[in-house]
Every structure is written in C-alpha cells, then in structure tokens.
Amino acid sequence: MKRFIGFIKKEFYHIIRDKRSLFILLGMPIVQIILFGFAITNEINNVDIAILDHSKDVTTQEIINKIASSKYFSIKEYIANETEIERSFKKGKIKAVLIFEKDFSKKLTKENNASIQIITDASDPNTANTISNYINSILRNYQQQINKNIHLAYQINPNTKMIFNPELKSVFMFVPGVMTIILMLVSAMMTSISISREKEFGTMEVLLVSPLKPFQVIIGKVVPYILLSIFNATVIVLLSILVFEMPIEGSLLFLVAENILFIITSLSLGILISTVSENQQKAMMISLVTLMLPTIILSGFIFPISSMPWILQAITNIIPAKWFVIILKGIMLKGVGISYLWKETLILIGMTLFFIMLSIKKYKIRLE
Amino acid sequence: MGIKAQNISKSFKNVTALKNISFDVKEGELFGLIGPDGAGKSTLFRILTTLLFADKGNATVAGFDVVEDYKNIRKNVGYMPGRFSLYQDLTVEENLEFYATIFGTTIEENYDLIKEIYIQIEPFKKRRAGKLSGGMKQKLALSCALIHKPKVLFLDEPTTGVDPVSRKEFWEMLKRLQQKGITILVSTPYMDEAELCDRIALIQHGKIMQIDTPQEIINHYPKNIYNISAENMHNLIECLNEYEHNYSVYPFGENVHYTDKRDLFNSQELYDFLQSKNLKDVEINNTIPTIEDVFMELTK
C-alpha cells in the first residue's frame, strides 16, 4: 500500500509540475461550456424579417402584430412586391419573409382557407428551421384563438408543447455533450499520454523491473485523473446551474454515480490506447481519432442520430459517449432514474468491463 | 550464484540480436560487457532483467530463473537502463524517494549504501532531475538503482556521454559497491574501462568473442605489437599502409600500433622503409597490447 501511495504521489507531482497542461485541463470545461452556452446557439432572438402583405386587412394586421410582439422576431421592412424579396434577402439583413396572399381575411372567413408563405434563408439551415417552426407555432396559436369563437363540431387541436426544455435553450442540449467530451478527454487521453510517456522516457523499464505489480501501476496512473475528472464534472454542473439556470431534474446522487461510471469507461479506454502506443505523440493521435471525433460526431450531441444513414446509426451503438449522453439528458432534463436508464447504464458497464479485460490482457509485464 | 546465462539467442523480425550467448558472473564479481553500440548489450540486459524473453536458452539471476521466477528477480536486482531513467520533472530527492517507496523501503533504511554517491548530489536535492548535468544524472540514477539494496546490479552503458572525470569517479564507486558484496554487470563501449573489471566479455554483432580477465585476454593476444611514432602522423599511417608486410595499422593516441605479417619482424627494415619515405623522428618500440587491440584483432 505504501508503494502504491508513493506512486500516486509521483503522479500528482507530474500533473502539478506541468502547469500548462494543468491549466488547460482545468480551464477547458469552463471555456467550452461558456462557448457552447453563449456563442453556439440554436435559439433565435429578435430575428429580422420582412413582410409582403398583399391584402393588408384586419386579420393580416393581427397576425403581424402577434409576430412583431414576440421576442423572437422584429419586423425590419414591409416590401411591396415579389421582385423585392430576393433583393431584400441579398442585403443580408433579414432571415425570413412572410407573404400574405390577396384577400386573406375574406378567404379565411368565406372559404375557411387562406395561406401564408414563409420564405427563409436556408444558407443557415438550423436557424431557418427554427424560424419556420417558431412562425408556425405563432400561427397555430392564432388559429386556435380565432377558432374559439367559431365552434366547429369536429376539430382536432394539435397542441404542441415543448417539454423538458420548454424554452428551447440550446445550452441545455450542449451541457451533456460538453461534459461527455471533457470527461473523455481528461480521462482517456491524459491517461494514455501519461502511461506512454513512461515508455518514451525509458522509466517504464525500471518500473517493470520492480516489485510494483502491473495493476498497481495502472491504478496509480488512473487515480489522479479520476479526481481531476470528478472535479471537472462538478465544475460543469455548477456552471450550468448557476450561469445558465439549468434545472437538474433528476437525482444528483444518480448523476454522480453515472459520471463515475463513464469516467471509468474512459480511463479503461485510455489504458487500452496506451498499451498500443509507444510514445506520447502516438497516444495523442490515437485518442483524437478513435475517441474525440466519434464522441463529437456520433454521440448524437451535435448531429441527431435519427437523421444519420443506417450504417452510421449502427456504429453509434458502440460509441460509449452515445449512451452517456442519453443518460445525462435523461437525468438532467427529464429527471428520470435508474428504472428508465437501466439499459444504457448496463451497456456502459458492459463496455467498461470489456475494455478493462482487454487492457489487462494487452498490458505487458515485459517490453515485447 | 550471481548470473548464469546459457545459449541465449534472440532475434527481432529478421535481425539477429544475440547468438548463443553463454557466460557466468560469480557472486560479488564486477563483470564487464565490452562492445560498441548495436552489439546486443542492451538486449542481453533486458533478457536478464526479465524485460524480454529469449528465443532460446535460459538464464538465472541471483539463483532465480528469468522466466519462471521473474517476480523474485524484480525484487532483488537494481537496473539502470541506457537512458538514465529519471523523472525529469521530479527533484533529485523526489526521484530517490519514489524509487525507494516502490521497492518498499525508505531512503533512511539504506542510506549507508548510497551515502558516498548521494552525498555529492545532496546539496542539489531540491533541483529537478532534468536540470542536472550528465555526471550528476548518472550519480542520481545509480543511487536510485541501489536504494533497495539489490543483490545484483545491472548497469547498461552508465558512462556513455559522460566526461572522463565523472567516468573515473563512477568506476571508483563501482569498486566500492563491489566490496559491499553486490554483484555487478556493467556494459560499456569504452574499451579502456575494460581493465577496471574483474572479468570481461568482448561482444560484437550479438556474439561473445572472448571471456576472461582483462589480463588473460591481453596475454592471449597472438602478435607482437609495435608502437611507431613520427612527426607527421597522417603520413606515417599512409606509409605503413603501403608497407607490404603490414598486418594491422591502427592509430593509438600519439602512436600507431603496428603488427607484422611475418613471425620474425625486423624493426630496422621498417625503420629504413619509413626513412626512405622522408618521415622524420621515426621511433619503433615493442609495446603491450590493450583490450582495444584485442577487440580489433577479433573483429578484423
């Protein structure tokens, strides 16, 4: 045990002495959360739009007022005819144009059918999509309002309600993703780099020719990064609660437990990578290619898995990050517990055991 | 028993690193493996320190088999690899402390053993190992390898790249360690260090060419060696190379070591030949061969 503690002490010296890396490790979660929270966002706010109103009657005015009074849109200009639409877009000021057909009010009351055309600037597809959704929802809202007065016998009222993230705050979507990336990075990449550094500098030779048992070396390497990762996870959760007012719906204890599980998954991956890389550079490259990219792209945190081709969808199943993102969203946004997330948790546990077994098998007690 | 190696062979892919190596090191002996880089010294060290499996052959260290009993060997040997395995970002003291704890001991417990070496670097114990000079790193690495009081000490090229003063001090330290009963296997590319060992093995291209005490190895040198000097060294070498009876011509410091093909060598004849080539201050004297002469003869 004394040997083991001595080993961990040494690992902490390494981490503390390398001020630059330590600064990055501790600063990165804060920077990423703030970046994702403020800069990269799916929310829309005061988007400039233009109106082309061919009828200019009471109803269109009511709708326009309703849109203008929402905090999402501000009406930049009224244009007179179709030819101006493109010019207006090209000036780059507006993101959408709303076109009311002729005799809007009359058609609506007489024929029960009037149409509005929404043209959006799809050069930024995400925003375009959101804009059209928001406008649609405002229109539906208006429709319900006027239909209250006219009572129809049979009517289906689609009552769309956004739950779990009613304000569509994108930071809530990103927090689980950022957390996953940071934990993966700190746990897997740093562990693999720190083990391969011993190989690169030849100190591994002396460690091997010592009574230290292989598992002691590995656990000793891992412990400091477990602590560092837990610290990072805490910082991320605190930031999302305090700065972005994100509600943690589920049990905090369960969240901590799942975090520790994922940290161990990542660490075992890191150890596995170190067994196949003989220097730091190689460990870093393998970590980036096999861990970071899939975690960012295939975990469903930026790109929805459901819209991927089936082959990629299949691949996402072997990405631990995918399951962790589901778990995090479940706990943080939906407030569900183990009874709903047992399947994902079990998958992560299975993966972790598999990686640990594999790295124990691959870990060499000799140089070959 | 210190070390016993029998018919050790080892290949990497299609390169043969060691061919049928056999040798014994007695308990308490200072044994030298002498040979240039790439001779297979490090591979042999790694097999004996249980870091590599041999393809063929077997070996014991301190009585333990290198394959079956590797755990006992790891407890009982000290190993200093070719690159000083120090943690550059740890201080002198932290390095030593770390190696002490992983071997389950403390600096205080075995301080006697390392005292003479460590005392020289102790004033700098708060300095990071990466900021030490070559000679100091070497002393620290030796202290680290000794801190658990090993029965057998493996030193792989401990003096490479170290200046002559530090080298001399290092060998004096080894002699003192030997007196404390530690068996030492040391490798070096410096031929002049051979005579400081009790016994040596000359190794080249993965083969041991000769094993004996340095004196015996020199005694068995088959030829008479002559020290030849002249004012212009370069011309002297060229002339000797032209001389039809020459067997070997090797510069040695300010002289040339010369051997003749014939059993009966007439130095006057060579002297006249060199004179005829306008060489000045020619001197020819019989001299004693060195380990380096033997090594060159064996690899010729």
Add this chain to the structure above:
Amino acid sequence: MESQNVIQVQSLTKKFGDFTAVDAISFEVKKGEIFGFLGANGAGKTTAMKMLIGISMPTSGEAIVAGFDVYKNRDNIKRNIGYMSQKFALYDDLTVKENITFFGGIYGLKKNQIKEKTTQLINDLALQEVANKLVGSLPLGWKQKIAFSVALLHNPKIVFLDEPTGGVDPITRRQFWEMIYQTANTGTTIFVTTHYMDEAEYCNRVSIMVNGKIEALDTPKKLKEKYNATNMNDVFLKLARSPSLTLPKGNGTHTEN
C-alpha cells in the same frame, strides 16, 4: 604565424543570469588544423560551440569565424561551416540519397552540383548498395561517416564535430579519424569535441575547458610534458579533477547534456 586563422576568439563570454557558462575564453584556430575542444560535462563546451556556429549570441567578447563576426554576420558563418553532432546528424526515415539531396539543398547547392556530389560521395564511401535504403537501417558507423561527408557537401571552411564517434566500434572509429585527417589535409579546419581521450591525441592542438575557462591549450605532446602525464587522459584528470567539478554551478537554469 604563416598560416591564417580561421577562428579567432577574444575574451568570449556567455552568461545565463548570474551564472557564467563561458568565462572570457581566447584562442585561435589555424586553417587546416585539427583542433580538439575538451572539457568535463557542464564545463561550457557546448555553449562555446553554439556561439561559434552562430546559434547563440555571446554576452561579450569578440569572435571571428571563417572571416565573419559572430555578432553581425551569423548567416555568413552558417554558410561557411559544416556541423555534425552525435545526437542529430541525418534523418533516419529518409534514404541515403534523399538525405544528401536535402542537405545539399539547404546548403544552397545547385541541382547538378547535388547530383555530382551525391555520386562522388556514394562512390567514395562505397555506398552503391545502400544508396536507396533508409538511413535508419544502416549501422551506426556508416551513418556517422555519411553524416560527416554530408557536413562537407558545401565545401565549408570549418567543420564542427560534436562528439562524432560516440558508441562506435574501435575500427570504425579509426576509419572515421582517417576521414578527418584527409579532410584536414585538403585545408578544411576541424573543430572537434570528444570524450575519448586517445582521440584527443590525434588533434594538432587541444584546449581543455574547466568551469567556463580554458585551462590549457597546446599540442598534446607539450601538454603531456607540462603536466608530467603519460597520456591525455592523465592530463585531463589532473586539470579537471576537483571535488566540485561534476557538481553543477549556477541556479540550474542552464546545463549541458
């Protein structure tokens, strides 16, 4: 003196903070001379050499190398010297030919010159069979000979060799010195550091640095007479051996090796 000096150093000094690594050294090296530059680890050899080859700025003092001032004309110095060190000489992952072409290129040789030199070098060293092999796959001794020839590609006035023969077998070491002699005979100056004291005897003149100062400078023969020693190793030990020698000096911000 009848021969011209290619290196002229006057009170050259380099300080790192309050630590003086090189302490007012003065010496000159003649054209075609083999000059041995010895010293213990940490005595200041490498620092002094770095100033002479124009990659480190002196704190004070004068130095003219190959006719150029180390303060003002460092680019010209680099064009007129060759450099080879044990730590780095050639790219292991390039072939022999590719290495020659690359180094020829960075020394500003023209295409046909490179071609000519490549053929000449390969013939001189009898490398026909391995010319297209990776340098990393060659024995150390060959690499060092190729590296030396590559350092001479642009016909430099001076070649700086930093421990060129470390770890090589004794026969190859002597072949290497044969090459050095031949090169010096054609008028190229050789400036060499080594830890092999018998090699020090091959030099025309030897300087020994102790604690940043040049403590001795003469022919090996005269040095041995002066210090009443049988060989250069003894001279070195007598000069450089003091109890504190291998202990580093200064605050540890700069050390050699």
